[in-house]
Amino acid sequence: MGTAVLVAVILIWIIKDTSRRGANTLVWSVFTVVGLGLLPLIVYFLVRDPLTLDDHMADKLNNDVLKLERSYYAFLMDExxxxxxxxxxxxxxxxxxxxxxxxxxxxxxxxxxxxxxxxxxxxxxxxxxxxxxxxxxxxx
Structure with missing residues (x-):
């Protein structure tokens, strides 16, 4: 009973985390249930993307802003x-x-x-x- 609760808690956490990081939720869910939670959790921590989708979007927006600023300053210098x-x-x-x-x-x-x-x-x-x-x- 205790193992099933632990696997369920790990499964819920992995489902939430994979959806935030853009990983394949179905594959990690099956892997968590078949591997009884603990080993898949360790593997997941080793291979998961360190940034969430929101972090990736913020980085992309920051890069876009920097490119726009560079082109604007280049335009000003050219004029x-x-x-x-x-x-x-x-x-x-x-x-x-x-x-x-x-x-x-x-x-x-x-x-x-x-x-x-x-x-x-x-x-x-x-x-x-x-x-x-x-x-x-x-x-x-």
């Missing part, structure tokens, strides 16, 4: 004003040309059409190799 290397006029990072002197700040990748720095040798978006234009002129 900061910069200075044109030729005339020193303040320009936005998304500008292709300086509005004051017309200096080309960014070039367009011929393969994907994304903006890239004029001195880059390959596009960071698609990996296309960009040939640098040769400077033509006469030496005097």
């Amino acid at each position: 900061q004003d910069r200075k044109c290397p030729v005339c020193g006029h303040e320009v936005k990072s998304r500008y292709r040309f300086c509005p004051a002197c017309g200096n080309e700040l960014h070039t367009v990748c011929p393969a994907c059409g994304e903006l890239m720095e004029t001195n880059w040798k390959s596009c960071p978006h698609c990996g296309h190799k960009v040939e640098q234009p040769e400077v033509k002129g006469e030496l005097v």
Whole structure:
């Protein structure tokens, strides 16, 4: 009689805990009844997920918030004003040309059409190799 009560208590606890942790409740219930409670309880403690489903959801939400914050701060940093290397006029990072002197700040990748720095040798978006234009002129 005492063993049956102990198995029943362990069974109820395992059913509640497996449902909170996302484990297979039916398998653990059968294993608990067949194994008479104590051995399955020890095995369950060794193999169960240390986090509950709520813990996993909270971790996922925290990670999503961190990703959103990182992308927001990257957006803010990208929108900061910069200075044109030729005339020193303040320009936005998304500008292709300086509005004051017309200096080309960014070039367009011929393969994907994304903006890239004029001195880059390959596009960071698609990996296309960009040939640098040769400077033509006469030496005097």
